[in-house]
Amino acid sequence: MNTPKKLVLAYSGGLDTSYCAIHLTKDQHFEVHAVSVNTGGFTQKEIKTIEENAYKMGVSTYKNINAVNTFYEKVVKYLVFGNVLKNNTYPLSVSAERIVQAIEIIEYAKSIDATHIAHGSTGAGNDQVRFDMIFQTLAPEIKIITPIRDQKLTREEEINYLKANGVDLSWEKAKYSINKGLWGTSVGGEETLTSHKSLPEEAYPSQLEKQKEEKVQLTFLKGELVAVNGEQNAPEINIEILNSLASAFAIGRDIHVGDTIVGIKGRVGFEAAAAIICIKAHHLLEKHTLTKWQLQHKEYLSNFYGMHLHEGQYLDPVMRDIESYLESSQAKVSGDVFITLKPYHFTLDGIQSAHDLMNAKFGSYGEMNSGWTADEAKGFIKILGNQNKIYQQVNSGI
Structure with a gap:
């Protein structure tokens, strides 16, 4: 045999x-x-x-x-x-x-x-x-x-x-299909098969339990979430803690419409309180601690990374290349982000970081600056505008 x-x-x-x-x-x-x-x-x-x-x-x-x-x-x-x-x-x-x-x-x-x-x-x-x-x-x-x-x-x-074959378990199809994981929960139902219907309240796994606003402090170290409200844990544990706090406010709900790998449009509901808050809080901290060129190049590389991941291209070496850049960019992304949880939404209140590039000794936006003189500002603006002036004058009337 x-x-x-x-x-x-x-x-x-x-x-x-x-x-x-x-x-x-x-x-x-x-x-x-x-x-x-x-x-x-x-x-x-x-x-x-x-x-x-x-x-x-x-x-x-x-x-x-x-x-x-x-x-x-x-x-x-x-x-x-x-x-x-x-x-x-x-x-x-x-x-x-x-x-x-x-x-x-x-x-x-x-x-x-x-x-x-x-x-x-x-x-x-x-x-x-x-x-x-x-x-x-x-x-x-x-x-x-x-x-x-x-x-x-x-x-x-x-x-x-x-x-x-003798297996008679309950295979009754649930009205909504739920796929829960660390980084969020997907929700599918008859409404997501249409282009115009929204998911009802009961479709989401977390229901509104809290009405009173709640302040939360998130601490990042080189881009990773290392503490929630001052209590340190591994980042994946902090994500779970944050999700527990925020899901009580029914935060992180939405419906995503996108292009599938096989070329058709797809629509799916999701609930991802910790993921959305973590991303938005981290991005705010980056806006204070990274240069404008870091932010610009990170944006399109991150978009490529997400698209390739979604398309199943994780093993392509370009993903390791992008990961190396992303990790390098986080060297100064450390500090606290203060948020307020509210029913169905949250606000980003501000940040505190030793790497905050809004350092007042270099001048404040819209106020008198100590880093340059008025004449230096005028000269800078004149030179900055040269390209546009030359183009307009050469092509005027043509």
């Missing part, structure tokens, strides 16, 4: 990956090793339930990889350094997670000498691109299997198959 081929399945515990687990075990006769990657948002109870259900599907082993710190170190900190918001709106909550999840899963597959790897993506979304590109780049010798995509299965067909 032939020994079953060893396969690693990217397992979330949902309908698609549950179908994959049984199909690959019973019909394809693989030795299936299910793996989930925690990039934030999993409770120990949820992990235990996912594990129990995986074994019900017949997998040989189940492993949950804690990659919260890895996710922060490899991706999130650079999203903060770059103040990355796709289309000036979305903090790349899900797309950023998928990259790290794919890397962790393929590395695990190599560590157990798996010959095959599988995921439950359909043929219509972004995740199929991200997973396949990471898998085939890091381990081209491992064959990728995608039952849902290849068989073009409907939800009803998957449910009927599971029931026929």
